[in-house]
Amino acid sequence: MTKDECKQVVLDIIAEIAPDEDLSDVKGEIALREQLDLDSMDFLDIVMELRKQHSIEVPEADYGQLASLDSCSEYLTPKFNALV
């Protein structure tokens, strides 16, 4: 999986969690919370959907790694590629 594909996975999950959000222009380097109406409950949902849909585990200590799309892809892409 490439980093861009990984970002798309995260965006697809956000689209499910928050169907009213406009995701057409989300900047990779800016925190998701600053661009979208997402709170800690929504971030938990991103973590939970990653586990449910992709069997990716994100321990609570690492939730901060999901702050922006760029940090998501840095953190998650190796995890996706480690899945066999």
Add this chain to the structure above:
Amino acid sequence: MSQHYDVAIIGAGMSGLSAGIRAAHFGKRAIILEQHNAPGGLNSFYAKEGRKYDVGLHAMTNYVPASERRAIFNKLLRQLRIDRADLDLIEQKTSRIAFPDTNLRFGNDESLLDSEVERAFSGQIDGFRRLSETIRNYPDADLEQSFRSTREWIKQFITDPDLEEMIFCPLMYYGSAVEDDMDVGQFVIMFRSIFHEGLARPVEGIRLLIRVVLDRYRKLGGIRKMKTGVKRLVAENGRISRIVLDSGEEITADVVLSCAGLPETYELVDPSLVSDESNQAGKLSFSETIAVYRELPETWGWGDDTIVFFNNAKRFAYRNPAEPIDLRSGVICLPNNFEFADRPLGEGLVRVTCLANYETWIGYSDTDYAEAKKQWFRRIQKSILPMMPEATRNYSDDLVATDMFTPRTVKKFTRRARGAIYGSSEKLKDGRTPWENLFLCGTDQGYLGIVGSMLSGVVMANEHVLKG
């Protein structure tokens, strides 16, 4: 034959169903155990003589437009993946706080209350606005914080005791388990949910909301057992090892979420901790009368009041009354006087809620109970006449049906200790109990009302079922 679940939820009320949806959505094997044959818990529904009634619903609080994405109500629907349109919500007209010499109206547009306070308490308006803004910016509910008295806290904003009582009246009636005071955190939540946000109801009543939530849970594969009371939670080595059902059957679960209430749950673990006798049992119980009239309220000149929070006493008292029912204050709700637009309902309904004394109502013999209900029904109807549009009109002429609940009814159907619908005055905000896999959710976790209890189910499932 024992069955094992990831999570067992005691009670198919709004909090239990919401917790069940969260757990089931993320693949947890969930079971909801409900002693009654109808779901909904404290917010249920029933039919009597061919008419459908709601049990708890006056209105749902926290109403905001769909565009306010950060508001609790919309967050909640997101967490449950429920489409708002499915709830078919209609807004209140306006509501009123009616005290001996003063009325304050409020509506889903918060500027109405602001202008009313300015009109009736002009010297207090700056303090009121500071209060309102402080509440708007108040940090979100902290799961750790202990009780703080609003009576003391509010004096920095409001110095007129009459205005203070008028602000407290609806907020206490809609969600205080504490006599004559509220926790600041709770007060903030109630102020936002009623005065900043607003009131609405599903056109069809609570049954529509319950149906939507149940469907969601069922489609996710959640299991629900009705008429399945829990007899005992067996604790071994600091955790709940088995759940014994009334039938004698046993199940096991990694996590147990109890919506039964704080003292009620402790009694399930240790039957010697009788919940009705516990210091943790709530002190406030209520009666409610329902009068069904042949005609809609507007035909008898009712006007725009959807809900009237009234107090006729010199000092508003929100406490367990000495009398069987305290007629001095209460809530008059007209569930058919919302913004129904082109879908008006056929009949006029008036629901009156008053504080009631649990001991008295539970102590009557069956015959005395029936007689007391009849007598107090009449007294309540008579006592609200001054607040009806035509005090001299003979309303009973077009009365077509009546019903009444008392603390005894609440106890019978919900098993709440002392019939206290708002539960214990002690809240376990983080849901933790002395048993490591047993958590509370619902009323005694601390969020009250329909939206509050649903949120409680979501938050407790997130914390204790999903994060773990």
